[in-house]
Amino acid sequence: MAAVDHNAPVEAAPSPHRAMLRRALAHGGVTIGAGLLLIIIVMAVIGPFLIAHGPYDQDLTARLVPPIWMEGGSWEHPFGTDQLGRDYLARLLYGARISLMIGFGTVFIAGTIGTVLGVAAGYFGGRVDMVVTFLISVRLSTPLVLVALAVVSIVGGSLQVVVLVLGLLLWDRFAVVMRASTMQLRAIEYVTAARAIGCSTPRILTREIMPNVMNNLIVVTTLEMAHAILLEAVLSFLGLGVKPPTPSWGLMIAEGREVLLFEPWLITIPGLALLTLVLSINLVGDGIRDVTSPEDR
Amino acid sequence: MKPLLEVEDLVVDIPVAGGDLHAVRGIDLSVEKGETLCIVGESGCGKSLTSLAIMDLLPTKARRHAARIAFDGIEIQSLRPRQMADMRGDRMAMIFQEPMTSLNPSYTIGNQLIETYLAHRRTSTKEARDRAIDLLERVGITAAASRLAHYPHQLSGGLRQRVMIAMSLMCEPELIIADEPTTALDVTIQAQILLLLAELQRELGMAMILITHDLGVVARVADKVAVMYAGEIVEAGRATDVFASPSHPYTTGLLECIPVPGKTAPGARLGTIGGIVPSLVGDVAGCAFRDRCRFAAPTCAEPAPAQTASVGHSYRCWFPEGARMPSTVEGLVHGH
């Protein structure tokens, strides 16, 4: 009801930022997701310094040691070791770094491309819009995994190559969402007012448009980050992602495949890690969408 | 004569962060056959929720209770949803402000008109179609038969509102509730639509509740007026009485805000009502208008009693018109 906002006394209404923070903290999804994500990030950053084993240290005398909760496990290797006797916990923590780097790196590249294209198309319309819409259609009709596989198999897999390839492939959703939300704002009166004041176009785009499409940008960012992390896992699993012995979670799952029937934890541990990371990112994204949408009304 | 619609002590609460929003706070209404009641008030006063409460169309989280909501002697609150749905569109119909959003864009107007009729009447499509054409002609749409094949977006705002009116009339309702039916339209079209409504009402003997913020509309079409402020009816009576001697300080204030050609000198300062509407979240005590009232006194912190100005013309205020003194109460906000 309109009654709720304009009748509220001035002092009672919190600022938009504070109101959003308050709503975010009250939102179960955001708090759980952000909490999990924070834990994963902290562990990825400081974890490897806290354990004795390096992710590449092989100990062929201690191959396939089961994790601590299984018979024969020891505190020496809480998550056990793999076929080459490498400490699984160390590899897992190091793999978190890889996944996060893939996630952040990809959305940085894809987000920049997609936002620039989308905002330009939405704000300028006309021919710019036609070109961008065409590019989006082209991108949407490209089979994602096949192109990624092909490129990586030609150029050769490495962390940098995977980030670059995914970044160049995953910008479409950014462009679509940014285009639509910019278009809505283009005709809104505060943007017209800024033009009538004589603001330059870059200023209008950065000060008037961007802050108001930020919510949508954040939501897409989280979705695409999760998407990128999963795609990297797929590529690595197929042997076309990051190169061994780099401990990518996807690669760890691939390596564990051979002994799936006898040592299933080799797959379940990185699998669960992947699930947790992607789930936490998605929870944050969905939550932010819930938290910010009523505010725009 | 027994009124067609009687509402007693209607309350609508909406749970919001920080408590309940008391959007409608105990109002009484009655409309007789063939009569036009205008509910007038500013945004957020609860006028639209009142109409939705009568139609049982409130948003799901809103809570309604009333001592009595009787339509033609039937207590609406005790009806099952199915029975209420049968009543809506058949015996009581509603017209909304924005005809574009209240017509379904994916169906032709003919389709929508005929559906409405078939939903309530056992009859053939042919008969429903004839009735649709007949009604479109009645609401002043030329070439009605060919218009049936049009989609809402192909019509202008004025035409769409005419279609809405035709749709609400399909089943010859006894009561029409029109919520700001002309607010989105141009002044020239507004006059035509109001005239059309008035004519149809006279012809069919319908009762009408017209909800508006525009005192100009009220003065021209109302038999009875209810002025709402902060969820309450602060003044009610026959339109002639209320406009001839507005008695609540809010009503007089509102009338002073509007420039009247020929009466208000051009360029002269217009009357204003200072302050803002109080929050209706949580407990609301005393006269809700007191913070903005020129005549507020300490007594006004208590609920205001009903006063009678003349037969059938009452208002809620501690002070009858002659007994008002300019306010000495501190803390009046003015100028916003």
Next chain:
Amino acid sequence: MVTDPPTTAHPVLELRAVSKVYRVQTTMFNRPRDLRAVDDVSLQLHRGDVLGLVGESGCGKSTLSRLLLGLEAPTSGEVLIDGKPMTGTSIRDRARRIQPIFQDPYASLNPRKTVADIIALPLRVHSIGERSDDAKRVTEMMDRVGLPARMLLNYPNQLSGGQRQRVAIARALVMRPEIIICDEPTSALDVSVQSQILNLLMDLHDEFGLTYLFISHDLSVVQHIASRVAVMYLGRIIEARKSTQLFADPLHPYSKALLDSVLTPEIGMGLPETNLGATFPNPIDPPPGCAFHPRCGHAMQRCHKERPPTLREGSDRVECWLHDDLEAEQTRAVDAQRSTAATPDTV
């Protein structure tokens, strides 16, 4: 406010035969067609004028305001400020002299900015004064428009509709422009707030010596505030006269119909019969002859075929065949005299 403004040599704002044509693609397969949103409009605003611009939605009022603000360029004709053509001047230069106030205070303020940032924006964009003086200028302006200084750091969502509109007014005035384009500034507001904003606009007009183009569909408001009134129909100004004269005796049948449609809160008047049968015509496909003839009760044979000429008398004008015989001779004579005398054209 209705008193005659002091006449200066140049009108502060002038439109000379301004047209704006859009190419419109009606369906995918048709050739694009022309929509004359503004058609040959000539208007003058003198310093201190309040020109009310009235007409139905779609008549070209908003396009006209966008042309004046420099948001769009006219297809033909020119806009002059203080007698100097605006073609070639940047939107920045124009912005210092003409500022808008919009209808919807919920859409006209950026929800992510504080009141202080919103009002200071023009100062920053045009580098007016020292940055350190911004706060002072902003609070001064807020005080002028009746906003308490404690709202400086509030966000728009914390303000009421009336307060928001005051912020929009402060933003428009902080650069001290000469001309304000008020585009339905009170239509979205509640009645009690509307009168406060109108009073404020009238006060500011007197205080700063402003010139207003006041676009509104509410004729009671226009009559109250405007010194001159222009009536627009399908992109053309069909009548422009002093407010008192136009409201007392509208010459064009459309002006009369508009006036008749006004519903004042007076009891016992009933509803007016305007006889404006058909609805607003499609601007892509305007009727031939006088564009108003399909809705006109006085339409004659001639109205169906020929467009009525613009009849001028001083700065008054009307476009209607009904008044042709009475005034045409006289007007033509005056025009001829003028063009030989080569005095500045006062339309």
